[in-house]
Amino acid sequence: MINIEIDGKQIAAVPGSTLIEAAHDAGISIPHFCYHKKLSIAANCRMCLVQVEKAPKPLPACATPVAEGMKVFTASEQAVKAQKGVMEFLLVNHPLDCPICDQGGECMLQDMSVGYGGVQSRYHEEKRTVLSKDLGPLVSAEEMSRCINCTRCVRFGVEIGGQMELGQAFRTEHAEIMTFVSGTVNSELSGNMIDLCPVGALTSKPFRYKARSWELSRRRTVSAHDGLGSNLAVQTKDNHVLRVLPIENEDINECWLSDKDRFAYEGLNSSERLTKPMIKQDGKWQEVEWQVALEYAANGLRHIANGAGAEQIGALATANSTLEELYLLQKLTRGIGSQNVDFRLRQSDFSGDGKQQGAPWLGMSIADISRADRLLIVGSFLRKDHPVLAARIRQAVKKGAQANIIHSADDDLLMNVENKSIVAPDALVEVLTQVLQALTAESAQNATGAAAAMARSLAGGKNVAVLLGNFAQQHPQAAQLQALAQQIAALSSGKFGFLGEAANSVGGYLAQATPGAKGMNAASMLATPRKAYVLLNVEAELDCANPQQAIAAMQAADLVVALSAYKHHATEYADVLLPIAPYTETSGTFVSCEGRVQSFKGAVKPLGEARPGWKVLRVLGNMLKLDGFDQDTSEAVRDAALKGVDVASKLNNAIGVVEVKAASATKDLQRVSDVPIYATDAIVRRSAPLQATTDAAAPQAWLHSEELHKLGLQAGATVKLSQGLGSVKLTAAADDKLPKGVVRVAAGHSVTAALGAMFGTISVERA
Secondary structure (H helix, E strand, C coil): CEEEEECCEEEEECCCCEHHHHHHHCCCCCCCCCCCCCCCCCCCCCCCEEEECCCCCCEECCCCECCCCCEEECCCHHHHHHHHHHHHHHHHCCCCCHHHCCCCCCCHHHHHHHHHCCCCCCCCCCCCCCCCEECCCCEEECCHHHCCCCCHHHHHHHHHHCCCCEEEECCHHHCEEEECCCCCCCCCCCCHHHHHCCCCCCEECCCCCCCCHHHCEEEEEECCCCCCCCEEEEEEECCEEEEEEECCECCCCECCCCHHHHHHHHHCCCCCECCCCEEEECCEEEECCHHHHHHHHHHHHHHHHHHCCHHHEEEEECCCCCHHHHHHHHHHHHHHCCCCEECCCCCCCCCCCCCECCECCCCCCHHHHHHCCEEEEECCCHHHHCHHHHHHHHHHHHCCCEEEEEECCCCCCCCCCCEEEECCHHHHHHHHHHHHHHHHCCCHHHCCHHHHHHHHHHHCCCCEEEEECHHHHCCCCHHHHHHHHHHHHHHCCCEEEECCCCCCCCHHHHCCCCCCCCCCCHHHHHHCCCCEEEEECCCHHHHCCCHHHHHHHHHHCCEEEEEECECCCHHHHCCEEEEECCHHHCCEEEECCCCCEEEECCCCCCCCCCECHHHHHHHHHHHCCCCCCCCCCHHHHHHHHCCCCCHHHHECCCECCCCCCCCCCCCCCEEECCCCHHHCCHHHHCCHHHHCCHHHCCCCEEECHHHHHHCCCCCCCEEEEEECCEEEEEEEEECCCCCCCEEECCCCCHHHCCCCCCCCECEEEEC
């Protein structure tokens, strides 16, 4: 450690750190604008000037490294004079529009000017103006005259987001921040630029002019979308959620938030919200009282259980449901006498059931990923499926980690990839087998170049992580991929895990929301239709691996009870709609991909007559005279769900013996399906700002240009895609980074909902 003195206080500083870091660690505040602990040093605002003994002039604390015996004065006459001089220059051109600025009350410039600004300005000339910029539907840059050119937004884009979407052009008083290459900011992490901006130049477009910061109530909660479990602050006014901001947690989301987590709240007050219970009678929907709707549902379930048999009842839920909801759903289903309950709606391979030794999880802490020096990522649309986790991996790669990718699509991950193998879905097992063989050196001569290179990369690492993404988990040979990945991790002395698809992908297992020994999994329940279904947060046409099959099963059922926050296509096949509250209107628990149990409280009251899902399920259980439905609080339900459960011991990725065999070759086109980032769940799908982004553009049919040529098509042509009993018309597009023999078509989207399974053969022809 290096011994320095700051304002008369003896401090032991870390070698290589800067004065501002040493001061902050010691609890000494130094004014600054451009400095941020997660970004590189720019030293362009000069607000952090301090006096250093023997230095001829004040030095910027953010760019001055500590040295043994250094004496620093942050509030001496020389330092304060320098800081006030900088503040005067910063305010020269700053517009006097604080009364209408969205940053009011949260503005660093406003706060600093109180301590370092003059009583009145000596500048009487005309202030400079900078034209507004249209950065897209999420980030507003209407008042760029406020910009103090700290370049935090630019550095964030390059260093954390991975791409330079904003840059600083020109010099001196003509310098301004503007977009580069594209006209808008399209990063899935763009909202963090709003948080980083120390003035009101970049603000939230959806929140713009909605409220003042001091009018808002704040509630701590947890992300209900991807499996990371990001910590959020939900800000409300008049029982409406108006803004969502990150809560810093170095172990999870650091100080960042994905745009999905930040702006999805706009879907909470959608016009599609279901606010009263409804029953379909004579083909027409009628609003009814809760008692009537619940009795109708309970009587219907009882009638089918007593008549056709309890095994004719199936329960389906999404992994975005809370632990409490999932626990009571499975308890209700089992109480009726059925083992048919599942939350793994997009999974297509269940051959690992019975062989899986615990709840699949990340296999390590989220923070451990930052420390990995070798990564093998199999089947993941990493940037879009796990934006904040992708940023963490990007930082690890920048520090020297090697990333190896095996996938059926070659999206730009905005980082160096050491080795990659981009193959059709039916070849993933073969590639992983080759990597395994190369690692064992039993038949390394037979391994392809990419597989051998990956094996060498993994073998040379000290902290190896082998991760299966959403695509791999949804694959028809998912159990085989898991078995191979497990062996590869073991041979390279690494850790093996799953990148969780949704907020409760781990919690669903802990809640026992999976079928019993004689129960049917999600795919079986839809392939062999049941007479009754209970749906929890499920939009069957968008949330299932085979939407065609799901809709057919729903339409064939005698009774469909849908617990949902929204009116949706369930109006075409459901018999009862029960309005339940989304995560901001209920209390509950999510278990993140790393097995972290995080409970939260509701931020606002439920809209209309909506009720927390756990309460609705508890009352249904009481009406059906089932035991164990007497909880008064969500905490009591959580405690019942986790009673006697040691979460850490339940987390286990090990799988028993699985026969590994290559898929049979096909000459037909294979479908490659991604679920677009803003189509993953019901709330996100209804957020107007997110649906206006480029990531939410209408799906296209992406093929290799050679495949287009074979079909006699050109990019931009309208094509007809057929799968199973359905077909859709899309625009063809060329992507030569795709493997030959595949067509990439998004799933989870209303435009493609008429197609069949997410994997399998698909035909393409001119429309």
